[in-house]
Amino acid sequence: xxxxxxxxxRTGVExxxxxxxxxxxxxxxxxxxxxxxxxxxxxxGQLVVVPVDPRCGSVLAQVHWLAGVHDDPVHGTGVVLxxxxxxxxxxxxxxxxxxxxxxxxxxxxxxxxxxxxGHEGGAVPLRWLVEVLRERxxxxxxxxxxxxxxxxxxxxxxxxxxxxVVLTLPExxxxxxxxxxxxxxxxxxxxxxxxxxxxxxxxAAAALRRGRVVRVAALDLAGPVVCGTGLCGACDLEVTLDRxxxxxxxxxxxxxxxxxxxxxxxxx
Amino acid sequence: xxxxxxxQGLPRVWLGPGxxxxxxxxxxxxxLAGVPLVAGPVAAGxxxxxxxxxxxxxxxxxxxxxxxxxxxxxxxxxxxxxxATARGLxxxxxxxxxxxxxxxxxxxxxxxxxxxxxxxxxEVDLRTADxxxxxxxxxxxxxxxxxxxxxxxxxxxxxxxxxARARAAVAGGAGAVVVSAQVPLGPGRWWSGPSTAxxxxxxxxxxxxxxxxxxxxxxxxxxxxGVHDAASALAAVDAGACAVQLGTALWADxxxxxxxxxxxxxxxxxxxxxxxxxxxxxxxxxT
Ligand code: FES
Numbered sequence: 001x002x003x004x005x006x007x008x009x010r011t012g013v014e015x016x017x018x019x020x021x022x023x024x025x026x027x028x029x030x031x032x033x034x035x036x037x038x039x040x041x042x043x044x045g046q047l048v049v050v051p052v053d054p055r056c057g058s059v060l061a062q063v064h065w066l067a068g069v070h071d072d073p074v075h076g077t078g079v080v081l082x083x084x085x086x087x088x089x090x091x092x093x094x095x096x097x098x099x100x101x102x103x104x105x106x107x108x109x110x111x112x113x114x115x116x117x118g119h120e121g122g123a124v125p126l127r128w129l130v131e132v133l134r135e136r137x138x139x140x141x142x143x144x145x146x147x148x149x150x151x152x153x154x155x156x157x158x159x160x161x162x163x164x165v166v167l168t169l170p171e172x173x174x175x176x177x178x179x180x181x182x183x184x185x186x187x188x189x190x191x192x193x194x195x196x197x198x199x200x201x202x203x204a205a206a207a208l209r210r211g212r213v214v215r216v217a218a219l220d221l222a223g224p225v226v227c228g229t230g231l232c233g234a235c236d237l238e239v240t241l242d243r244x245x246x247x248x249x250x251x252x253x254x255x256x257x258x259x260x261x262x263x264x265x266x267x268x
Numbered sequence: 269x270x271x272x273x274x275x276q277g278l279p280r281v282w283l284g285p286g287x288x289x290x291x292x293x294x295x296x297x298x299x300l301a302g303v304p305l306v307a308g309p310v311a312a313g314x315x316x317x318x319x320x321x322x323x324x325x326x327x328x329x330x331x332x333x334x335x336x337x338x339x340x341x342x343x344x345x346x347x348x349x350x351x352a353t354a355r356g357l358x359x360x361x362x363x364x365x366x367x368x369x370x371x372x373x374x375x376x377x378x379x380x381x382x383x384x385x386x387x388x389x390x391e392v393d394l395r396t397a398d399x400x401x402x403x404x405x406x407x408x409x410x411x412x413x414x415x416x417x418x419x420x421x422x423x424x425x426x427x428x429x430x431x432a433r434a435r436a437a438v439a440g441g442a443g444a445v446v447v448s449a450q451v452p453l454g455p456g457r458w459w460s461g462p463s464t465a466x467x468x469x470x471x472x473x474x475x476x477x478x479x480x481x482x483x484x485x486x487x488x489x490x491x492x493x494g495v496h497d498a499a500s501a502l503a504a505v506d507a508g509a510c511a512v513q514l515g516t517a518l519w520a521d522x523x524x525x526x527x528x529x530x531x532x533x534x535x536x537x538x539x540x541x542x543x544x545x546x547x548x549x550x551x552x553x554x555t
Contacts, residue, residue, distance in 0.1 A: 012523060051521035054462040054496040057329045061520050098523070101296070226322055227519040230293025233337070234322040247317065252293050 012051065015079060017093040022085060023154040026121065028067070029089050031079045031097070039077050042069045043104025044129035045194070045217045045256040048081060048097050049228045063221055063228030065124035065194075066100050068131070082124045082154065101229065103256050105129050105215055108190055111137035115180055115188035115212075116162070117203050118144050119170065119195035120151040125217050126194050127154055130161040139163045141186045145173040145199070174202055181210050188212055191259070196220045197237065204259030214259025219250040227251065240264055278418075278444055278488045280532040281525065284515025285309050285362030285391065286337030287460070289322065292351060294518075298526050300357055304388050307348045308362035311339030312370040317347065325453075331461030332516055333453055339364050342377045349383035358388035360420070368408030375412040390417060395424040395448055399436040406440025413441075420490065422446040425471035434475055435484035442487060446513060447471045449493020460516045465494025469507045476508030497524065498531035505532065 015031035022028075033039060043066075050062040068080030079097070083089050105125065108114065114133055116126045123144055133140040142162045146152045147170055158165050164186070168176040180186050191207040193200050194217040207214045219235055226234035230252030239248050239261035248254065248261065283291055283306040291305035316338065323335035345361055352359045361378065365371040371392060378384045392409055394402050406421055413419060421437035423430060423445055434445050449468035451459040468491050479486030491504035492513035501512045512532070517524055 051523065054330065054517060054520050059327060059330065059332050059461045059516060059520050098297075226324055227522075229519075229522045230290060230296070231288050231522060232322040232519055233289040234324065236321050249290060249293075252290060 012096050012098040015095050015097050017089055017091050017095065018075075018078070020089050020091055023082070023156075024150045024152065025085055025148075026082045026153065027085050027087070027089050028154060028157075029081045029083050031081065031095065032075070033077050033079050033097070036071050036077045039069045039079060039100065040071065042066055042100040043106070044127075044132060045102070045104035045125040046100035047102050047219075047228055047251070047255065048079070048099035049101060050095050050097055060226055061228060065217075065221065066104075066128070067124050068128045069100075080128070082121070082127070084121075098229070102251065103254055105132075105192055105217070105256050107132050107136050108138060111139075112189035113139045113141070113187055115186060115191045115207075116140055116142045117173075117177060117191065117193040117195065117199075118142070118153065119173070119199050120146045121153065121222060122195045122199075122217075122220060123153045124194065126192065127157060129192055130158060134161045141180060141188065142166070143168065143173070143176055143180050145170045145176075145195075170199075173199065174206065177203060177206050181207060181212070190215070193217070193259070196223065197262070200259075201262045204262045208259055208263060215256055216259050216262060217255045218248075218257050218262065219255035278490070278511050279304055279358075280511045280534075281529045282306070282360065282446075282490055282492075282511060282513040283518075283525075284492060284513050285393070286322075287515030288518060289337055291348070294522060294525060295355075297522050300355075303525065303529065304358045304360040305348060305352050306362055306391075307340075307345040307359050309337060309339045309364040309393060310342060310345045310361055310374050311364045312342075312373040314339040314341045315343075316340050317344045325457065328459075328463075330463030331459050332519075333457065333459055334516075336456040336458060342374055342381075345374075345378065346381050346383055349378075349381070349386045353383055353386040359386055360389040360391055361387050362391045362393065362422075363409065364393040365405075368405045371405055372408045372412035375409060379412075379414060388418065389420060391420040391422055391446060392442075393422050394433070394437070395422055395450070396427070396452075397433070398427075399429065399432040402433045403436035403440045406437050406442050410441030418443045420444045420446050422448050422492070424448050424450065424452070425467055425493070426451060430471055430474055431478040431483050434478075434487070438485050438487050444488040444490055444510075445475065446490040446492050447475065447509070449491075460493070462494050462496040462500070462517070465496070465500050465503070468493035468495070469503060472504060472507040472509050495528065496520070498527050501528045501531055 015033045019030040046066045052058045067082045070078045118126045130140045140162045142165045190213040193203040200216045226232040325333040421442040449464035488510040490511045491509035495512045496517040
């Protein structure tokens with residue numbers, strides 16, 4: 001971590017909401033931040049924490065996936081978050097944000113095909129990852145599950161960047177996943193997933209059985225996340241490391257981890 | 269910058285055991301020099317290397333209803349002690365036990381450990397203990413601890429006769445008392461947060477008044493409850509605390525640690541409004 005990035009991470013930055021675009025149950029919120037650092041090295045799968053003032057009643061910080069970072073000479077550095085529409089975020093609002101935090105998805109070094117699997121709001125990191133993959137020349141196929149069509153994430157954006165987008169119900173996801181993994185038109189070298197932990201375990205097991213590289217964002221922001229900064233342990237997760245079970249803390253050691261960690265007996 | 273109390277040599281800011289279950293996470297945000305990292309709660313017989321999932325039962329205005337953190341084994345404390353030693357940081361080991369012997373056995377193991385010398389302080393969880401249990405536990409811990417080791421007794425304001433328990437803690441060898449304002453909601457279940465600030469201040473004032481009346485010998489007090497910004501930290505100092513402990517407040521904003529540490533710097537006028545009380549970014553100290 002260079003000194004400037006470290007300093008900004010420690011202080012947080014004041015970000016101004018410049019645009020709010022509705023996307024189903026979410027708002028795509030664009031924020032302007034003071035400078036490219038520490039955002040220049042940000043990756044999909046990293047987190048942003050919005051601290052709260054306990055005097056206002058709430059005692060837990062808001063934790064969000066980073067949904068995009070764009071830097072251009074005219075508008076400066078912009079950060080994108082997907083916030084629940086119920087939050088009623090307004091343009092001009094100022095948020096103090098800490099981030100980017102954690103380990104994000106590393107795109108492949110070669111332009112290989114990738115399959116992205118997500119579930120409802122947990123799929124936010126994939127929204128940005130699909131853009132990054134396209135820029136690298138990696139054909140990206142997206143498989144999303146949601147119990148309600150409104151909960152599918154910003155489909156317009158996904159369809160613009162992905163080679164294909166398949167929507168499914170949660171109960172049909174395992175079968176749809178098998179079809180995608182076996183489809184010669186997809187033939188992914190790498191599978192990225194962002195979803196609740198049980199879904200990640202299913203995805204990791206299926207993809208590893210077929211010998212694919214799997215990376216998962218092992219934090220469910222709809223689940224018991226308390227701090228997002230690695231302090232509390234609410235997100236602690238039992239994983240398999242070197243054939244023994246141990247506990248990792250996604251907010252601190254992830255959130256992106258190898259898929260092998262989520263399957264009980266990693267295939268050799 | 270020194271963060272040591274000019275009065276009692278006690279660090280001004282401490283971390284709440286359980287709420288900060290891995291203080292290494294805080295190192296991402298700034299320099300931890302002068303803030304004892306917290307290891308634990310550590311209990312004899314516990315094996316886990318991490319406290320395990322923090323269980324939050326519910327949120328309310330100004331507080332959180334949560335389960336006590338589960339205890340970790342001595343191995344977890346040793347791991348953190350090793351990490352801290354390599355970085356020149358100090359550690360406070362938070363002890364929890366069913367009996368005085370349980371408490372002592374953890375210290376015995378730590379004394380034999382290669383990193384045991386990095387233990388700067390030991391905090392004993394006596395929130396549910398009466399004065400006799402406090403006396404027996406602290407005396408046994410004093411016996412097991414190295415000579416001169418700073419011992420803190422964590423007492424609940426809510427339990428009966430705070431002054432008697434504080435007197436017993438000092439008689440047993442405690443060098444400071446942590447005044448915990450957590451409200452018990454059931455076995456192992458507590459209410460914590462800024463809404464406990466008034467309770468904490470009342471406990472601090474009660475102990476300060478009792479010390480002035482010589483109903484107990486007095487000892488440095490650490491305010492643990494409701495400290496959620498620089499102003500509330502200064503209010504605790506006004507009420508008699510030498511130091512504050514930050515726990516669930518760091519869940520809301522980890523940077524609060526540095527704002528409070530800066531507000532409590534020796535020499536800062538007690539009532540001066542602190543520019544970084546809340547919200548605004550402040551320049552970090554160099555690491
Ligand atoms: S939610 Fe607190 S450590 Fe992950």
